[in-house]
Amino acid sequence: MIKKQSALQEKDGVSKPETTSAFSAEKIKQNRAKQNSVPEFVSKILEGNITFLSKAITLVESTNANHQKKANEILKQCLPYANKSIRIGITGVPGVGKSTFIEAFGKHLTNQGKKVAVLAVDPSSSVNKGSILGDKTRMEQLVTDKNAFIRPSPSGTSLGGVAQKTRESIILCEAAGFDTIIIETVGVGQSETVVHSMVDFFLLLKLAGAGDELQGIKRGIIEMADAIVINKADGDNEQNAKIAKVEFNRALHLYPIKESNWQPIVLTASALKNIGIEKIDKMITDYISLTKENEYFTKKRNHQNKYWLLSTINQQLKDNFYNNPLIKSALLKEILALENGKTTPFNAAKRLLDL
Ligand code: GDP
Numbered sequence: 001m002i003k004k005q006s007a008l009q010e011k012d013g014v015s016k017p018e019t020t021s022a023f024s025a026e027k028i029k030q031n032r033a034k035q036n037s038v039p040e041f042v043s044k045i046l047e048g049n050i051t052f053l054s055k056a057i058t059l060v061e062s063t064n065a066n067h068q069k070k071a072n073e074i075l076k077q078c079l080p081y082a083n084k085s086i087r088i089g090i091t092g093v094p095g096v097g098k099s100t101f102i103e104a105f106g107k108h109l110t111n112q113g114k115k116v117a118v119l120a121v122d123p124s125s126s127v128n129k130g131s132i133l134g135d136k137t138r139m140e141q142l143v144t145d146k147n148a149f150i151r152p153s154p155s156g157t158s159l160g161g162v163a164q165k166t167r168e169s170i171i172l173c174e175a176a177g178f179d180t181i182i183i184e185t186v187g188v189g190q191s192e193t194v195v196h197s198m199v200d201f202f203l204l205l206k207l208a209g210a211g212d213e214l215q216g217i218k219r220g221i222i223e224m225a226d227a228i229v230i231n232k233a234d235g236d237n238e239q240n241a242k243i244a245k246v247e248f249n250r251a252l253h254l255y256p257i258k259e260s261n262w263q264p265i266v267l268t269a270s271a272l273k274n275i276g277i278e279k280i281d282k283m284i285t286d287y288i289s290l291t292k293e294n295e296y297f298t299k300k301r302n303h304q305n306k307y308w309l310l311s312t313i314n315q316q317l318k319d320n321f322y323n324n325p326l327i328k329s330a331l332l333k334e335i336l337a338l339e340n341g342k343t344t345p346f347n348a349a350k351r352l353l354d355l
Pocket residue numbers: 092093094095096097098099100101138231232233234269270271272273
């Protein structure tokens with residue numbers, strides 16, 4: 001039993017509560033002693049140890065207060081070693097080829113000796129009990145690459161929660177020496193906006209259709225995109241992809257020039273056949289050079305940090321409010337009073353907030 005439990009612990013770095021046993025108190029003590037310390041976590045992460053990186057991310061994702069405390073300590077000590085990567089956001093509808101693209105692009109980078117981490121932001125994963133994004137089985141080659149690290153989306157009750165955990169995981173991956181962090185998302189709710197606010201470069205994957213490419217695309221996404229890549233530009237689809245490229249290019253030129261001074265680019269690619277990947281890599285390198293030179297790169301990261309500070313406060317305030325037992329019962333009463341016409345929404349809200 002001890003052996004079994006310690007194996008479990010070693011697997012995820014999180015001690016599991018012991019079930020009833022005559023020796024349980026003693027075993028808990030032993031297990032506590034076996035838990036990895038914060039300095040151990042930090043030094044292993046800085047060495048690039050993937051097992052410890054995974055364990056630390058598990059702590060970040062845990063809702064247990066002790067785990068969170070430990071995770072915060074690890075994060076604090078890793079922070080001076082973070083910030084050195086290029087963060088790339090990738091979005092597109094299911095089936096557009098995100099996994100295939102990340103696999104091709106990721107391999108292209110690891111072949112150059114780079115270290116690539118793939119994280120995902122999928123707010124639906126908590127509903128579906130498991131993530132469809134960042135699924136390891138969908139990136140067969142990358143998953144066996146020693147220079148790649150793939151982590152599915154954390155589950156959470158809200159997009160804000162999922163996003164915060166991903167932000168923290170980025171820091172850990174950077175401290176572990178990953179120089180490119182890819183964040184995959186699918187356009188559910190606000191997930192694209194959230195990913196956009198944590199990356200340096202935002203790439204939208206699209207498919208060529210029957211000439212109506214611009215329909216059904218969220219306006220905000222075009223504005224966020226630093227590049228649009230028309231994927232599956234192979235076989236019979238190649239010509240359509242070329243037409244789509246012209247259309248998107250025309251649409252992009254209607255937008256005012258970005259603060260980064262970067263003119264978004266439209267490219268075609270075939271993730272499946274590995275065509276156009278090198279061009280995309282070069283484009284991202286050009287973007288990074290330009291924005292580092294004109295200092296937009298640092299400005300954007302500072303702006304993102306401020307955004308995350310405020311959004312974490314908002315999230316925490318909301319969580320504290322709604323999880324407060326006093327509020328929980330008072331809220332139910334106010335809702336009842338509201339339904340019976342005995343109060344107004346504003347009076348009810350004021351009373352709850354005053355509590
Ligand atoms: P995701 O849901 O966006 O991650 O999409 P997947 O990467 O899982 O790809 C969906 C399907 O499209 C799979 O059957 C892929 O093999 C196929 N696919 C992906 N990229 C390409 C491509 O460049 N060309 C072609 N012809 N098929 C592709």
